[in-house]
Amino acid sequence: MEQKSILLESGTNELEIVEFEVGNNKFGINVIKVKEIIQPLPVTFIPHAHPHIEGIVQLRGEVLPVVDMLKVLGIPNASYSDQQKYIVAEFNKQKVVFHVDNVTQIHRISWNQIEKPSDMYQGSSNQVIGVIKIGESMILLLDFEKIMVDINPDSGISMDSVKKLGKRERSEKRIIVAEDSPLLRKLLNDTLTEAGYVNLEFFENGKEAFEYLEHLLETNDDITKHVQLVVTDIEMPQMDGHHLTKRIKTHSELQKLPVIIFSSLITDDLRHKGERVGADDQISKPEIGDLILKIDELIL
Numbered sequence: 001m002e003q004k005s006i007l008l009e010s011g012t013n014e015l016e017i018v019e020f021e022v023g024n025n026k027f028g029i030n031v032i033k034v035k036e037i038i039q040p041l042p043v044t045f046i047p048h049a050h051p052h053i054e055g056i057v058q059l060r061g062e063v064l065p066v067v068d069m070l071k072v073l074g075i076p077n078a079s080y081s082d083q084q085k086y087i088v089a090e091f092n093k094q095k096v097v098f099h100v101d102n103v104t105q106i107h108r109i110s111w112n113q114i115e116k117p118s119d120m121y122q123g124s125s126n127q128v129i130g131v132i133k134i135g136e137s138m139i140l141l142l143d144f145e146k147i148m149v150d151i152n153p154d155s156g157i158s159m160d161s162v163k164k165l166g167k168r169e170r171s172e173k174r175i176i177v178a179e180d181s182p183l184l185r186k187l188l189n190d191t192l193t194e195a196g197y198v199n200l201e202f203f204e205n206g207k208e209a210f211e212y213l214e215h216l217l218e219t220n221d222d223i224t225k226h227v228q229l230v231v232t233d234i235e236m237p238q239m240d241g242h243h244l245t246k247r248i249k250t251h252s253e254l255q256k257l258p259v260i261i262f263s264s265l266i267t268d269d270l271r272h273k274g275e276r277v278g279a280d281d282q283i284s285k286p287e288i289g290d291l292i293l294k295i296d297e298l299i300l
Contacts, residue, residue: 011246011277013239016108017132019139020087021101023075028107028132028139030235032265035088035095037103050151054099059088066097072127072147091264092145092155092285107134114141114237116180116204129180130237145264145285146183157187159194161289168196173299177202178209178232178244188231188288195292201227205236206244217253224256228299231291234263242277249278258298262291 017028018037043055043066054066066086070078083102088095114130130141149156175197179185185202192200203209209230216226230248232241239247241261248254258280266274266284274282280298283291 011242011273013111013243014108015111015235015240016106017139017141018087018103019105019107020085020103021081022069022073023078023101025073025075026104026137026139027100028141029087029089029098029144030141030265031106032270033089033091033144035090038086038088040084040086040099052147052151057086057097059097062095064088064095064097066099067147067151069098069100089144090267092148094148094155096148098144107132107139109134111205111236111240111243112207112238116237129235143181146181149183155286157184157191157286157288159191161287162191162194162292165195165289165292170198171196171299172199173197173228174199174201174226175295175299176209176213176227176230178204178206178230178236178241180204180233180236184233184285191288192292192295195295197292197295206232206239206241206247208238210239210244210247213248213254213257223253227257229295230257230259231262231295232259234261234265242273245274245279246277260291260294260298 016031018031018034020027041057043057045055046053052068052071054068056063056065081101085100085103087098087100087103089098109132114132117128117131127143127147128140129143132139132141177188177200179188179202189200189202203212213227217223220226232244234241241263245259245261248257248259261274261279261282262285264285266282271282281294283294
């Protein structure tokens, strides 16, 4: 599966998702996050652990937490099927096991096929970041970063790392941020503001961010007078961060803008994808302190 994801060319706005089942519902996880899919292992119970943690397992010498997806998704009075599987995943510099009913297939799709969840049913605590229609089926793309932050808040973006940078001057430099998660948009706004960067413009996906930059170009000769830097996530409906970076870096006027990819998917195996589309730097969530120092270095 790792090999399969590497075959995807950088910046095509495509992804592969692993479809899995919990209860009677179909869900998806980006194949880039998946290390392997295995049969369930004996679980060691951990007293007083978070209710969503079943316990821990040992896999080739590593001790990994097991997340009970029935509890995460709030499916009542249910038990796992005979086809149950463990999805071993890695993101945000951590490895974790997700316990699911079954893993069915892999789909290769475009980010523009993924619809943003309606505000009517999304809610602030919802873990769904996208809806994918495939034939008569709907697959819900889950926000696994939020699932893990809900379990362990210390694994998310922390204001403490910003405060350790010391007192900072207010900056009027304008930063564009593309991030689909409402939770992370708020955290980025709070932490970047604390760091002195107060002129921030947030967009829910790469498509909206790129259209905004194009609009600015229609009325301005030099884009760098109005925007000094772009920060983008990778996983976003409509247009992902790699494609946004490629569009910026191959545009005759926009290519002068520094672009930092800030994502849970920055690993040694995947860093080449950002390099190929011309990113000025790539920083793994939740290292907000490193992001701010890189902004300091790149911003004009």
